[in-house]
Amino acid sequence: MPASIPPGDPQQVRDLFDRIAPAYDRLNDVLSLGLHRLWKRQAIAWLRPAPGQRLLDLCCGTGDLALVLAEKVRPGGLVLGLDAAAGPLELARQRARMQPWLPLEFRQADALATGLSDGWADGAVMAYGLRNLADPALGLQELRRLLQPGGRAAVLDFNRPENGSGFTAGFQRFYLRQLVVPLARRAGLEPQYAYLEESLRRFPRGDQQEQLAAAAGFAQARHRLLAGGQMGLLQLVA
Numbered sequence: 101m102p103a104s105i106p107p108g109d110p111q112q113v114r115d116l117f118d119r120i121a122p123a124y125d126r127l128n129d130v131l132s133l134g135l136h137r138l139w140k141r142q143a144i145a146w147l148r149p150a151p152g153q154r155l156l157d158l159c160c161g162t163g164d165l166a167l168v169l170a171e172k173v174r175p176g177g178l179v180l181g182l183d184a185a186a187g188p189l190e191l192a193r194q195r196a197r198m199q200p201w202l203p204l205e206f207r208q209a210d211a212l213a214t215g216l217s218d219g220w221a222d223g224a225v226m227a228y229g230l231r232n233l234a235d236p237a238l239g240l241q242e243l244r245r246l247l248q249p250g251g252r253a254a255v256l257d258f259n260r261p262e263n264g265s266g267f268t269a270g271f272q273r274f275y276l277r278q279l280v281v282p283l284a285r286r287a288g289l290e291p292q293y294a295y296l297e298e299s300l301r302r303f304p305r306g307d308q309q310e311q312l313a314a315a316a317g318f319a320q321a322r323h324r325l326l327a328g329g330q331m332g333l334l335q336l337v338a
């Protein structure tokens with residue numbers, strides 16, 4: 101396996117996403133056959149965004165979810181996208197400039213220490229972010245703190261299969277090693293994408309995510325499998 105970036109190191113993770121930012125959206129479309137849009141739609145469906153709401157997109161990257169949500173909170177609402185890395189945020193801002201009517205802001209911030217007040221948000225999403233945080237349990241605590249009581253959150257990410265030798269885990273390994281890494285190599289981003297498998301190794305399984313969310317104070321937490329168990333959607337109510 102190629103040398104990868106160590107997961108959980110905030111500086112190195114930030115550098116990684118700065119490095120892949122220009123290729124990220126294209127590779128995402130190719131590697132998921134565009135299906136990431138479908139999974140993101142499922143996250144939004146759980147959130148039930150409504151006009152006037154204040155919503156957060158944590159680890160927003162190039163702003164896929166924030167842009168869709170901003171359309172849905174009009175009129176009167178606001179979507180704030182936060183990301184630790186400047187590169188993806190610059191692309192998110194460029195995309196937002198194409199639709200200047202959207203109530204949308206992007207800020208550089210760590211999802212573990214956003215600096216926002218308690219209950220700032222009516223709802224929140226985090227797509228493919230939790231796995232990258234130095235401590236996912238702290239990420240869920242910060243997410244809970246930021247939500248109004250009753251507020252919903254959707255946390256979308258790869259699923260770490262329970263049975264490491266089962267079909268789902270085998271398919272995931274094949275997908276990551278035989279498809280993702282070789283394609284990333286062609287884009288000159290092999291270690292950056294080898295990181296994906298490393299980060300999954302330390303990522304809590306679905307049932308563990310539910311427990312961490314309950315410990316963080318969420319009233320409801322349910323981890324739903326998507327894409328035949330390749331992806332997971334943690335559906336939360338504060």
Ligand SMILES: C[S@@+](CC[C@H](N)C(=O)[O-])C[C@H]1O[C@@H](n2cnc3c(N)ncnc32)[C@H](O)[C@@H]1O
Pocket residue numbers: 110113114117118158159160161162163164182183184185188209210211212226227228229232233234
């Ligand atoms: C895989 S990308 C996902 C981007 C976007 N949410 C999407 O689904 O397309 C993960 C993002 O999380 C950001 N990130 C990693 N660690 C972070 C942290 N501690 N706080 C905020 N953002 C972080 C990265 O910079 C990167 O843009």
